[in-house]
Amino acid sequence: DQQVKQNSPSLSVQEGRISILNCDYTNSMFDYFLWYKKYPAEGPTFLISISSIKDKNEDGRFTVFLNKSAKHLSLHIVPSQPGDSAVYFCATPSSNTGKLIFGQGTTLQVKP
Amino acid sequence: KAGVTQTPRYLIKTRGQQVTLSCSPISGHRSVSWYQQTPGQGLQFLFEYFSETQRNKGNFPGRFSGRQFSNSRSEMNVSTLELGDSALYLCASSLTGQGGEKLFFGSGTQLSVL
Numbered sequence: 001d002q003q004v005k006q007n008s009p010s011l012s013v014q015e016g017r018i019s020i021l022n023c024d025y026t027n028s029m030f031d032y033f034l035w036y037k038k039y040p041a042e043g044p045t046f047l048i049s050i051s052s053i054k055d056k057n058e059d060g061r062f063t064v065f066l067n068k069s070a071k072h073l074s075l076h077i078v079p080s081q082p083g084d085s086a087v088y089f090c091a092t093p094s095s096n097t098g099k100l101i102f103g104q105g106t107t108l109q110v111k112p
Numbered sequence: 113k114a115g116v117t118q119t120p121r122y123l124i125k126t127r128g129q130q131v132t133l134s135c136s137p138i139s140g141h142r143s144v145s146w147y148q149q150t151p152g153q154g155l156q157f158l159f160e161y162f163s164e165t166q167r168n169k170g171n172f173p174g175r176f177s178g179r180q181f182s183n184s185r186s187e188m189n190v191s192t193l194e195l196g197d198s199a200l201y202l203c204a205s206s207l208t209g210q211g212g213e214k215l216f217f218g219s220g221t222q223l224s225v226l
């Protein structure tokens with residue numbers, strides 16, 4: 001079965017420091033990954049993506065790294081801000097349906 | 113451009129009842145997907161509709177069903193509600209729904225089954 005796993009349910013960091021959120025995957029046919037951010041009472045919104053032709057993609061304070069040999073990706077937020085406090089989901093297209101499958105999510109708290 | 117709109121925002125039902133949730137996609141988007149979010153389980157794919165046809169389906173029992181209208185609006189129905197159906201139900205739209213296309217989510221309907 002294809003899976004996307006976020007093994008850390010929560011993460012707490014101090015404002016200005018780096019936040020690192022991790023995601024492991026199995027059997028990805030697409031090697032294309034997305035990160036979504038979700039605030040309470042709102043739907044998830046797209047944050048950043050990466051495809052297998054790259055091992056890094058950067059967008060402002062957000063950088064995603066892809067390690068294909070380890071089947072691992074990570075999202076770095078530098079510097080972290082209190083407004084970054086949210087639930088972060090990694091996702092990848094399902095090999096069967098092409099629809100996005102999501103990890104369990106990591107709740108990030110950035111303390112002022 | 114208006115975003116994805118889901119109604120109602122909150123619902124409280126009792127076991128055995130049925131419920132219908134509504135989703136209006138972004139104008140021009142023809143693919144509508146439904147996801148269930150529960151604590152610790154992330155977002156689980158329910159089904160996807162495109163051009164009024166169910167195109168993909170996740171691993172949910174037949175009590176979960178849906179439909180899509182000619183204007184791309186979609187409804188999701190859950191019959192014979194169980195306590196475990198309590199969750200946030202999210203609707204997402206995209207232009208074509210093709211492999212890994214970015215999804216735009218609504219704010220969800222929070223369903224509580226008592």
